[in-house]
Amino acid sequence: MSVMKKLYEKSQVWFAISWIVAYCVLMSVGDALSARLGVEKSVTLAIGVLLSGTLLVFLKKNGLFSRYGLCAPRSSAKSMLYYAPVLAMISTNLWYGVALHYSVLETALYILSMLCVGFLEEIIFRGLLFEAMRKGSVKAAVIVSSVTFGIGHIVNLINGSGAELVPGLLQVVYATAAGFMFVMMYYKSKSLLVCIAAHALFNALSVFANEASVTPEMRLLSALLLTLITGSYALYLALSMKNKAKE
DSSP states (O other): OHHHHHHHHHOHHHHHHHHHHHHHHHHHHHHHHHHHHTSTTHHHHHHHHHHHHHHHHHHHHTTOTTTTTOSOOSSOTGGGGGGHHHHHHHGGGGTTOBOOOSOHHHHHHHHHHHHHHHHHHIIIIIIIIHHHHTTTOHHHHHHHHHHHHHHGGGHHHHSSSOOOHHHHHHHHHHHHHHHHHHHHHHHHHSOOHHHHHHHHHHHHHGGGBOGGGOOHHHHHHHHHHHHHHHHHHHHHHHHHHHHHHHO
């Protein structure tokens, strides 16, 4: 923890980047080892719990919960459109039906690992990285947080997970839009709790997605709709804050 604190105090930007690299590398290694063991997400979950616990302890020990959004939202649900676009986003993995791909154990491991992913990615990209950069420029911080989050999903194409090129690139596109939405939700509400929950649920429900029935055209349409929903909601939040500032 002392090493983490020294790096954090020296440069919050490099602290965030270090966590991004560690997260991407270790979780990819976890997926590879899980596949080798023959139990999906078994090692991934252990690594996710370790990383989540380490980050939680660090934030708690240094009194950083509120600074990084681990607190109740400060904006009303009404001003956030009751999070309706977020609920629409969460449902996308179930649009084409439900299917079971893994055993009960592997399904449980998958869901639990996605809870860790939702927490870690929101704290790292929306919390650590955005907060470290917003001192210089909020706009630059929003763009970097969104784009790096989207580009970070390229790792699925190179980590041996078997992800196909076109679906992988589509994921980068809608992940960037989702990153934009989440960072604007955080910036407006000063809380990451809804972002973490929504992110975790969206990923967790992917284990039930009926991929076998999805054609390339349907996949493209889903990606476009997901990008439209999240991007439009992000723009709405940005404009609502801009209008409030003028008033």
